[in-house]
Amino acid sequence: MTFSICVREEYTDDDGERQTRFGVAVTTRLPGVGTLCPFASEHGAVATQSLVNVELGRKGIAYLDDGLAVEDALQSLLNADDGAAQRQLHGVDADGTFTFSGEECQGWYGHTGGENYTVAGNLLAGEAVIEAVASTYESDAFGDAPLAERLIDALEAGHAEGGDKREHLPVQSAALIVENTEDDPFGAYYDDLRVDATETPVADLRETYETARRGQEILEAEYAEEAEDDVEGDDAGD
Known part of the structure; x- marks a missing residue:
């Protein structure tokens, strides 16, 4: 019922320190996939699907x-899962990857992956679905666009x-989550998004992402102006 990518x-942050980011994105022909399938933290990303067992993700x-x-x-x-034959489970951590598709998943089902990503799906139109997700991510991997945007590109493919x-x-x-190892209590507003019930999930997820990104850009510009005003005020008082 689903396909997903982890x-x-x-990457190098603004202070020149090496960091790691993890992302997961998923879409399905059922409502509320963001509450069931994608999980991520600063240590990795996991997707649980097919006959979903949310505890596998948690x-x-x-x-x-x-x-x-x-x-x-x-x-x-x-x-430890008696229903493992009906599950799909995949994910990444700082050093490795894992993919599993139980033999009782419904077709077409399967998985693929690379050195730093995994893709899986079931009840799909065919193998071309996960191949397109993988190849699109690979072509954009480590690009200039935020990871959230590139995950949407992969789902769209x-x-x-x-x-x-x-x-x-x-x-x-559809839904996406991005986490990273930076010491940032706020993060990006567009790194945890979901569209719970629609007929156009990927397009709506992209629109939600673009709206959230515009909002963040506006706030960042306002904060920068306030900081500049504070500096000018301090200088005037010297």
């Missing part, structure tokens, strides 16, 4: 936060290849 990227991220490797964390959860094959279901949803 990624890890290293506990998976908790295990990554505790320092477990993604392969060990997610495989241990599957080992999969959607264009047919996405979730259940065309009789009009209500769809």
